[in-house]
Amino acid sequence: MMEKTVIVQQQDGILRLTLNRPDSLNALNQEMVAELRQALREAAVDPAVRVVVLCGSGRGFCAGGDLGYLESIAGTARAKDFIVSVGELAEAIRRLPKPVLAQVHGVAAGAGFNLALACDLIVASRTAKFAQSFAKVGLIPDCGGTYLLPRLIGMHRAKELMFTGDVVNAEKLQEWGLLNHLTEPEELEEESAFWAKRLTLAPPLAVAKLKQALHEAERSDFAQATAREAELQAQCLDTQDHAEGVAAFREKRQAKFTGC
Incomplete structure (x- = not known):
């Protein structure tokens, strides 16, 4: 039996969704997007869920779309369908009638960066790295990035990050007001749990x-x-x-x- 690409854990009103493709830095493929969408659908109607925490297993949060998978569907109708589903995933997070907290460590690149932006709060490790890496491989941002990023940091900064694909450290994004809380790597789990618990106490x-x-x-x-x-x-x-x-x-x- 294949291991789930999203690990679902629920305790004390907190639903923890862990992206689970660590060998590929949790890059998004069709299975992961489908499993994450299903988990969000269930969370939306489960009264026991007060808050959702989205995080990644292994060395990073999410490296964006799986390039091998994207190459395999390039030039087919499946390519557009997949990109549509990734956008719908970001929209599902924004429409979820419960707060979603992104817990970011390691790399958050491409669609992984934008997935974090779709969340309501972002708690990040001081060593986390962010990149709108699409231009590096001849693509444009998806997963809602062209809508979200300019509204959060301004059009000119968004264009710079998207045109260049440069890697930006977490402290710079904190300076720009993009992150809610920044913490030492060894304290990330505790900080994330603290804010998730606070959100469970809200009406x-x-x-x-x-x-x-x-x-x-x-x-x-x-x-x-x-x-x-x-x-x-x-x-x-x-x-x-x-x-x-x-x-x-x-x-x-x-x-x-x-x-x-």
Whole structure:
């Protein structure tokens, strides 16, 4: 029996998805994309899952698309279908009604870089390396990179990284505001677990609606954004979690949110 390309582990509200092709630096192929999409679909409807952590096995996070696999499908309809599925994977992360935290060590290159960008938070090792490496092999960015990166670091910086394919260290990306938290390599697991645990304590319905509102606001003008806020806020006001949050605030205790 072939080993899964994505290891799924769930404990205490945290779903850990580990990319598991370490011999290829967790490069994406059809099997990995399909397994990851399935895990995200299941996470979306599982009330026991409060937060998803995406990480990589072995020496790195994800080296991008598997070049051997891409060569094998080049010039066929399967090539476009695969690239579409990779874009849909990034969109599935953004649409997931739960926060997704990328835990990055080693290499995050090409689609691997963009997969991390699609997540809601990024916790990275100080020794992590990032690259929009597509141009190095005569390709353009996919996995949502052309949409995500310019919005996060500005058009000119995005063009520089994408035109050159240069490797950028984690400290530079932290300086540019792209990473949430930077840690020593030996402390990455602990730091990631800390933030994942914090996210499990947040009100699930409010977080889901907040994530939805933020992503919709990217494509809205101010009036549309405030109208959407009003709609979603009214829904939040009518939840048990809101009542619990208010009670906990008044009683000076930690709120216990249930997602209702």
